[in-house]
Structure formats: structure tokens, C-alpha cells
Amino acid sequence: MKLTIPIVIIVFLTMSLCPTANAGIGLGISPASITISDAFKGGTYERTITVFNTGDETGTFELTAEGECADWISFYKPEEPNTPITEVTIPRKGKAKVLVKFDIPADIANANYTATIYAQSIPEGGGGEGAVAHAVIRIPSKVLIQVTGTQILKGSVKSITAADTEVGYPLKIKVEFQNEGNVIAKPEIAVGITKNGEPVDSFVHDETGIKPDMTDTITVLWNTTGRATGDYVANVAVSLGEELLATKDLPFKVLPFGTLTRQGVLHSLAIEGEPLVNIVIKLVANFENTGEIDTMAKFRGEIYHEGNLLDVLESDEMFVESGETAKLVSYYKILEPGNYTIRGRVSYAGKETEEKEVSFSVPVPEVEESGEDKNRIPGFEAVFAIIALSFISIFLAFSHKRGKRGCKRE
């Protein structure tokens, strides 16, 4: 019984010093199959896949494509659609969206082409005595591309909406358009504005292109500066090529300035990237415009080091639409180790949100190891520590026993 505590300590230390012993790895992809129908020769098509890291640790995953049309496939971060990537890093229990582009060659035959996209874990490797096989997970997403020689210009309108606005703020007419063809579609949106049945203005928007198989919202703006307040109607007609797809009359009001509510919430502050000395961290403030009208928003904060004010942080000012959430980003380069806290709030429309804060620790930089040290036996320190603690535990147990004997003598 007396040796139980030292044994438990030894087992605990042994397990905690072997990081892979308690780790698992997990990986997922959605969707598990992608079909591009009626692909046009020379066209470019895009799809988004989601890669899930269900493992216990942050992981980097390779992205590859295999099969007859693998050369047509490339991967991108959605926010950087022009920089190809071959791997993606995802925090534990997190996920990442990956933009997949399919560039169809112009000189291929009409046929069905297949490939498989893979996300694959990268094993840590190293360590272990005897024979060890490191586990790798590989998850596929099957691709079928049906290439045809016919250009198809086709689409449908899912919705047309507009909301009340204030003088000086543009009226936003939102047209949700689905491209059902195989080439980029630029629907023509003709708008006529009337007040009391009398025409006030008219214009056409035909500049926004929607990629094949994509659904997107086209926002058409009407400048209300200098317009009279009151009730208006927007007569909207959407056509593609020669075909009229939809028409709708949208009543709306132009209200006096200040009528609609301005409101916003700072949901969270978070840092991205590992906080290390001489590394620039990215601070992300998630701000939601919960008001009835668009607003400009800017994050302002203070960074404290060991409780002392160190510097101020500011993001760029961003336009945030009503009902939308924006990431207000600011950067800071860490120069010394220690405990940091960032506090701040978002300014918008002459108002401020409640304050939020985020704290993090920056470790002391590791000293470069000498060549002699690099050749040391891996895990020697851990074994030494276990042996030392074992001796201490046994010594303590022995001393305790001697102490009891001493009591008996008395």
C-alpha cells in the first residue's frame, strides 16, 4: 500500500512524458463526391470542400489529386483564391474550407473524366525502439467531370429583396441568382424607381458575373442622396441573354437620417498564430452589425504586458452591412516573453460596443542546442527524471516508515 503513491506518480509521469501515447488522429472531408456536369472546354469551375481535423492536436494535411484529370485540379484558401496550396493546417477539432479549381483544357474530347482528391495526415515520425509503423489517415473525395462541347447560358432568380433606407444611404436591391449553365452568367438587372406612380430614376446593372453552378447575391445600389423622404417602389426586371427571368415590384421607404437603429455587438476577440517572440500575431475582433442600417466599424484596443500598458492596437475601418458579421483584424509583433492581455472595443456610427479581452502567454525562446547536445540519447532526461523521482518517493516512504518505528519506541 505504501508503494502505491510512488507507483502512481511514476506511471503518470511516464504517460505525460510520452505525448503520442494519449493522442488520436482523425480526418474527414465533405462532400465525399463532386460532380461537374456539362463542363465547357476551356472553362474553369470551382467547388469548396471542407476538411475536418477531428484529432487531438493541430495537424497539417496534404492535399493531392490522383486520376486521369488530376492535372486539372488545384487547391486554394478561399480568402486567397490566386495562391495555390498543397497542404492545410487545421487546429484540433477544427475545420478548414478549401477552394478547389478545375481548369478544363480547351482541346480535349467530350467525355466523362474522373479523379480523386485526397486529404492525408502527415505522420510525426521519429522515436521508438524496434519496429514501429506510424499511422496515416487518407480520406478521398471522388470527382466526376462531364465535358461537353456546348455552351449553356442558363440561370434562375431565387429572390429579389430590398429594405428601407435613410437619405444619404444607398438603397440596396439584392438579387439572388443561380447559374445553371456551364459558362459565367452576367444577368441584366433593370431597375425603375417610382414615387407616387411617377418615374424618378432608372438604371441597368449588368457587370456582375456568376460562375457556373454557383449561387450568389448581386447587390445593386441606388444613391438616395438628395432624394425626398417617403414611399417609393423599385420595379426590378432580371434577364439573361434574351430571356426575362423575373420581375418584381419592391415598395421601400427613404427615411430621414437617423431613423433606423444603429447597433452592434463585439462577439469575441481572438488571436491567430502561435504567440512567440519576434512573431507577428493576428488579432481578430468578430463584430456583428445588429442594427437596421449599414455602418463603418473599427476595432481599438490596448495591449498589456505583465499588467502594464504596452501599446495600442487599431484595425482598418470596415464597411459592415446590416445583419452581417465582420472580422476586424489588427496585428502586433511580440518582442518579449511573458503574459499579455489585449482589451478593446469596436467603434461604429458614433457608438462603442462593450469591451472584450483576450490573454495569452509567450514562452521564453529556446536557446539553440549545441552539436554535442543534439547527439544526446532521446528521452534521456525523462528517464533520468523518472528515476530521480522514484528514488525520492522510495526515500520518503522509507523515512515515513522509520518515523513510525521511532514513535513505537517512545
Add this chain to the structure above:
Amino acid sequence: MNTKNKIVAILMAGMVAMAIAVPMAMGDTATTSASVNNKAPEVTSVTVTPSSVALSPCPDTTPIKVEASVTDANGADDIATVKITALTSGGSDASGNITETLPVSMTYNSSSGKYEATLHLKCTTPSGSYTVEVTATDTGSLTGTNTGTFTVGVTCALDLDFTAVSFGAIDPGNSSTVAGDNNFSTGDGKPTIKNIGNADMDVKKKITQTSGPETLFPGNTSSTVKGSTKTLTTTAVSFGVTIAPEEATAATYELSVPAGTMHGNYEGELTIEASCA
């Protein structure tokens, strides 16, 4: 004036008086009345965001936002409740795939002018097309309904409760077995694989040598999953098994070291590939 003439005069005077007085009296007491009919509310549109859902792997749920535009000819104040009343797939009830119990009340969002609610799809929700039904009820108990659709794709996902298979030190001519179990528990030394996607899964495996005095793993390693045993080589081999969503199953490995194998440490990569239906 004789009696006859008197009577005629009185009658004439009475008729004149009535002709003047009666219509005036009727005008003073006239009332107008009308009733306004109650019209049923109309659910003009139902949208689900995202319309194409990528389910998070188990055990997580995946939120979807349902928005409905509702109008009522009697005015917005006549709309009493707006609720999600059904979730179907292929005409059958599919409400068992959400964590909420139907009906689910929707709340009015003044920013968007729509009613909205969030549903949470379970990680095992089968792929396919789904229909959400929204019902609006007015203060006079009249109702209007409409539907919106969304699709759920296949999420192919696999969890391992191990990062490496350690066969230890083996004498030439002997073998080492690392037995798996069905209990998904990291660090127990008993390899387990778990299907955490929403479709049945088979697995493929291959093994490659990354370091060591000579090639050992390919051809000398075997694995057993759900009773199917395969020799592992550098080419992925399918086990032909079906692992259901959320099912954890043992993955057992055996390495046979041929006589005459050089002594030393050997490392390899064991690739486990999911194959989703």
C-alpha cells in the same frame, strides 16, 4: 268649415308633418356597420442556409438556419406564431435527424424582416434532399404553410485512437501482434478505428518502409478488421467490410520477421484510407 272638411284638413296637415318629420327622424338614428374578413397568413418563402450542408463529423452537430417570409392581409400584428412543423426526406418523416423536437418556434428578426430558427443536424444524418415545412398561424387560428429544401452531402471521416503501431523488438523467425479492440480509447495500446461520418465505410490499407537496415514491413505485415485479414504491401488493399456511422471496430496488426532479417530499428508508414459509400 263643415266636419268633413275639418277631417280632410287634419289628415292633410298630418301627412305634411310626417313627410317633413319622419325622414329627418330616420336620418338622426341611422347606423353603418361592416366586418373585416380574417385572411389566412401567407408564408411566401422558406430558405435554408446553407442549402448544401457539409455535416461535421461525429459527435458534433451541424447548425442550419431556416428563414421564412410571412405576410398577412390583416397586418403583421395578426400573425400569432410561425413554426417549423415538419422535416421530411423522400416524403418520410426525418425529424429524428435533428436534436430539436418539432414544432420549433421561429422568432422575428427586424433586420432581415424574416422569421428565423436554427436546427441542429445530427452527425449521422443520411445524405440526400430534405424539406422543411413552416406554418404560420394568425390570431383567428387560420394557417398558411410553405416549404424550403436543402441537401446533405456525404461526410467521409475516420478517427484512430492511435498514432503508431509499435511491434517492439522481435527475434528473427518470430512475429509480434498488436491486438485491437472495439473500445475507442486513446492510449490503451489497442488500435481502434471509428467511422465518424454519415455513410457506411470500407477501409483500404497499405504500408511502406521509411527507415531500417532493409525492407521489412511490406509483405510481412497483416491486418484484420471485422474478421477480414489482409497482407499489407505498398499498394492499398480493400478489406471489403462495412463500418456503420459511429461504429468503432478493432484493427489488429501482425508483423512476421523472416529468419535472416538484419537487426536494427525499423520505421514505416501505415496508411489507412476510408472508402465511403
